[in-house]
Amino acid sequence: MTTTTTEELSATTLLRFATAGSVDDGKSTLVGRLLHDSKSVLADQLEAVEQASRSRGQEAPDLALLTDGLRAEREQGITIDVAYRYFATPRRRFILADTPGHVQYTRNMVTGASTAELTVILVDARNGVVEQTRRHAAIAALLRVPHAVLAVNKMDLVGYEEKVFAAIAQEFTAYATELGVPEVTAIPISALVGDNVVEPSASMDWYGGPTVLEHLETVPVSHDLAHCHARLPVQYVIRPQTADHPDYRGYAGQIAAGTFRVGEQVTVLPSGRTTTVTGIDLLGEPVDVAWTPQSVTLLLADDIDISRGDLIVPSEDAPPTTQDVEATVCHVADAPLTVGHRVLLKHGTRTVKAIVKDIPSRLTLDDLSLHPHPGRLVANDIGRVKIRTAEPLPADSYADSRRTGSFILIDPNDGTTLTAGMVGESFASPEPVKDAAEDDGWDF
Structure with a gap:
């Protein structure tokens, strides 16, 4: 197994990236293939995977088993937000945030992508762009992740057809552009076979772009904060x-x-x-x-x-201080967020009491239209909120600082995280209306 020396690591840059995709799009296989083919899997780990694969009657190692421990924990009812994996090549070090694929775990992508410089969004070539794909793209756009990779997987199951890949790439890129995603790189892959993950594919000579690993190693990353x-x-x-x-x-x-x-x-x-x-x-x-x-x-x-x-x-x-916060949020709790909801707002190391004064809009992912004044947000909804805090907050715009322009809303009764918010971020806003909760008797 190829190893990377301490001196080599110190000279390489670090890329934080997140993976996202719908259930059965092959995300676990992609992560396993990436680790295996980049020589980032220990010998005993690979041997365990090979033995488990043989016991299932499989001749070749099932690389998805490299992440099956996490999947088994989920099946046992253990709550896991994001699994982080660390690996390195001579050209770059990587921190991979492996986010769950189920719709009910979409909220966890917010955690995984919040510090990422790049997100890899998987699509099954047989299914194309689906609602979960659009949701993942919307979250990546909201979190201002600078780079996006569309990995069109399972190309082997569609005969490695260029037109299938081209249609999916065109649809996703158009959607991501509307969201404001600054850069999309589309790569046709077969994670199961290994096409265009680490090594170029011999079955897709019509594709002349980088492999997934090559793009991860060469995409420009700025840590100059x-x-x-x-x-x-x-x-x-x-x-x-x-x-x-x-x-x-x-x-x-x-x-x-x-x-x-x-x-x-x-x-x-x-x-x-x-x-x-x-x-x-x-x-x-x-x-x-x-x-x-x-x-x-x-x-x-x-x-x-x-x-x-x-x-x-x-x-x-110095940033301005305010008690009136307007933001775009992703609601992550099972209980809905409603107008008049009393919450705790955690910004940096400061936590203050707050009330949701209005929910001006909710984003419809299919066509990026805004549903005006829905009155509530449910799990995985993305929407605009107006919040009044009990004390002034020095909040930067999220566009200026991902660290000091973000916050979370917390249930004051049990400490549950309700919502992740980005100050000032907006796809668009409907006409302003009178605050629905301005006469509720609260004195802040």
């Missing part, structure tokens, strides 16, 4: 009160985006108080500059009231 809006959500206030540091007070957290420097003037939100960074501790050592995604402790010149949930930002680049 150091030049984005600098944001540090405060996670913890550190006061060791030791003899060596009797007056130490630091504000710890992971930098969500951007760069912080000693001597920089910063503002603490939502209070709006300004101060200066006098020191930065990284792994217990002082540094002059720190950037995303480092976890650091900031030392500030002034003794001001800062607690978990506050956001430290450069004073010249």
Whole structure:
């Protein structure tokens, strides 16, 4: 088995990508084939798969069995959101978020794709683009995943016909373009046989594009968040009160985006108080500059009231604070989200009380039309919401920052996650109407 040295890994870039597809589109086989043919499967794992395949009467190894442990857990009733797999080639390191295919698990794609730079959407060549395909494309568009791969699978079952692939690719690309997906790469594959997954297919000489792995290895990826809006959500206030540091007070957290420097003037939100960074501790050592995604402790010149949930930002680049949040959301809970629903809104490290004031629209995936003022969203629905929070929130637009422009809504009674939201994101909006819940007696 080919191995990659530590030195080689340190010189390669990292690509986070997610896979999605309807049930029986061959997603497990694709993941297994990708791991097997890229030499990312340990010998004992492959031997176990071969033995299990022989016991089922199969001559060739069933590579889908490499992910069958996850499937078995689901059958046992264990809730699993997303399975992450890690592998590497000499050209790039990969973190794969393997999302479930069933319609009722569509909500989990939000988790898997939320940090992805690329999503692979599988389509069965015999079935073409189906509703679940459109739903996955809509979520990828909402989450602003920069790159999308349409993997038209099971081409061996349609005689490797170019016209079948071309029709599916044209339909999906047109739909994705309407959604605003910036880039779609369509690849005809047979995950079972291995065509165009890692090695080029000898059965589709009409296709001259990259294989799946070749595209994953070469697609441009930018991790340069150091030049984005600098944001540090405060996670913890550190006061060791030791003899060596009797007056130490630091504000710890992971930098969500951007760069912080000693001597920089910063503002603490939502209070709006300004101060200066006098020191930065990284792994217990002082540094002059720190950037995303480092976890650091900031030392500030002034003794001001800062607690978990506050956001430290450069004073010249502070986002607006608001109690009225408009966003596009994907509803993930079985219980519906309704107008007047009292919720908790978690934004970064801050959680505040909130109420759903209006649901202006729900997206219809078939034709991308908007159903105005549905009054509620049910599981897997995508829609627009207006939310009033009890306290001001410093919320970036999701278009500016995927980290500080996102939030979740939580049921205050049992802590269930209800909805994942993207601030300011919208396909379109109907005419504004009077808030359906503005006279409910709440005082915020």
